[in-house]
Amino acid sequence: xxxxxxxxxxxxxxxxxxxxxxxxxxxxxxxxxxxxxxxxxxxxxxxxxxxxxxxxxxxxxxxxxxxxxxxxxxxxxxxxxxxxxxxxxxxxxxxxxxxxxxxxxxxxxxxxxxxxxxxxxxxxxxxxxxxxxxxxxxxxxxxxxxxxxxxxxxxxxxx
Amino acid sequence: xxxxxxxxxxxxxxxxxxxxxxxxxxxxxxxxxxxxxxxxxxxxxxxxxxxxxxxxxxxxxxxxxxxxxxxxxxxxxxxxxxxxxxxxxxxxxxxxxxxxxxxxxxxxxxxxxxxxxxxxxxxxxxxxxxxxxxxxxxxxxxxxxxxxxxxxxxxxxxxxxxxxxxxxxxxxxxxxxxxxxxxx
Numbered sequence: 001x002x003x004x005x006x007x008x009x010x011x012x013x014x015x016x017x018x019x020x021x022x023x024x025x026x027x028x029x030x031x032x033x034x035x036x037x038x039x040x041x042x043x044x045x046x047x048x049x050x051x052x053x054x055x056x057x058x059x060x061x062x063x064x065x066x067x068x069x070x071x072x073x074x075x076x077x078x079x080x081x082x083x084x085x086x087x088x089x090x091x092x093x094x095x096x097x098x099x100x101x102x103x104x105x106x107x108x109x110x111x112x113x114x115x116x117x118x119x120x121x122x123x124x125x126x127x128x129x130x131x132x133x134x135x136x137x138x139x140x141x142x143x144x145x146x147x148x149x150x151x152x153x154x155x156x157x158x159x
Numbered sequence: 160x161x162x163x164x165x166x167x168x169x170x171x172x173x174x175x176x177x178x179x180x181x182x183x184x185x186x187x188x189x190x191x192x193x194x195x196x197x198x199x200x201x202x203x204x205x206x207x208x209x210x211x212x213x214x215x216x217x218x219x220x221x222x223x224x225x226x227x228x229x230x231x232x233x234x235x236x237x238x239x240x241x242x243x244x245x246x247x248x249x250x251x252x253x254x255x256x257x258x259x260x261x262x263x264x265x266x267x268x269x270x271x272x273x274x275x276x277x278x279x280x281x282x283x284x285x286x287x288x289x290x291x292x293x294x295x296x297x298x299x300x301x302x303x304x305x306x307x308x309x310x311x312x313x314x315x316x317x318x319x320x321x322x323x324x325x326x327x328x329x330x331x332x333x334x335x336x337x338x339x340x341x342x343x
Contacts, residue, residue, distance in 0.1 A: 061238050061240060061250075063240045063242070063248065063250075067199070067204075068195075068199075076240055080219065080241040081241060081242065081243050081244075091284070094284070094286055096201075097202060097270045098252065098253075098270075100237075100250050100255055101237035101238040101250025101251070101255075102237065102238075159237045159238050
């Protein structure tokens with residue numbers, strides 16, 4: 001009886017501590033951010049190959065979140081219409097949909113994934129489907145390279 | 160043997176009471192998450208469409224206020240984003256509006272946390288990390304104690320030597336068969 005009382009009390013204390021920690025206005029995901037400088041998304045997208053393999057930090061508005069597992073976010077560029085995707089390991093970091101519209105500082109390794117022609121066609125078909133556009137597989141003749149930030153951490157500031 | 164059984168019974172009873180709440184957390188959330196491919200276990204999502212007078216594809220600084228005025232939102236706007244020439248997105252705490260600037264079509268995608276279930280899943284998936292990791296480890300240890308002590312609670316034909324033994328074998332064989340036959 002005493003043992004159960006002690007354990008229950010311990011759990012209550014831990015729960016209260018957890019709730020208090022979760023209450024802050026700035027939320028840290030994963031390892032947070034530690035890279036010294038922020039790279040402009042526009043600069044990153046203008047010369048993506050220059051940053052491949054580097055640990056970098058980007059900042060912008062979160063304009064998209066993976067609806068299934070919260071495993072990626074799209075961070076808006078300083079140039080309208082452009083976004084950079086921050087992909088994290090499934091389950092390691094889970095981005096909630098509430099962060100859309102908030103300011104995100106994300107850190108990770110900039111990666112390039114060169115697709116073969118068949119995969120490029122599938123990606124283009126999917127993009128066309130999402131945009132509600134017609135798609136002709138024969139129109140794709142060159143392979144695509146997908147760039148993204150393999151995210152290790154992020155800090156989200158509520159707007 | 161009687162003394163050993165008595166210890167098992169005491170541990171099983173005390174830890175059993177302690178484990179009820181957490182077992183319900185993990186069991187209910189487990190069913191919900193197990194069907195994650197069928198539904199969103201954490202958020203209720205809605206999609207609705209409406210129409211507004213188109214504002215055209217002018218510079219964002221000029222059309223933003225017009226769009227917000229025509230949407231006539233009651234909740235505060237967090238941010239806006241010109242996703243492409245024809246689309247302005249408006250972000251609120253629990254929704255996103257995609258406004259087609261050419262046609263005036265408005266798509267609202269709303270989301271809200273599922274009451275209770277969100278919190279159960281938060282605990283089950285250990286999304287809060289540090290504090291819950293310790294609690295979950297203690298709970299898992301309690302389950303091991305409950306499972307092992309439960310074997311020795313009953314004697315005779317309903318116990319390990321009888322029907323209980325058969326049930327125990329079935330319960331052990333089930334994951335073994337799955338791992339060997341199905342997964343292979």
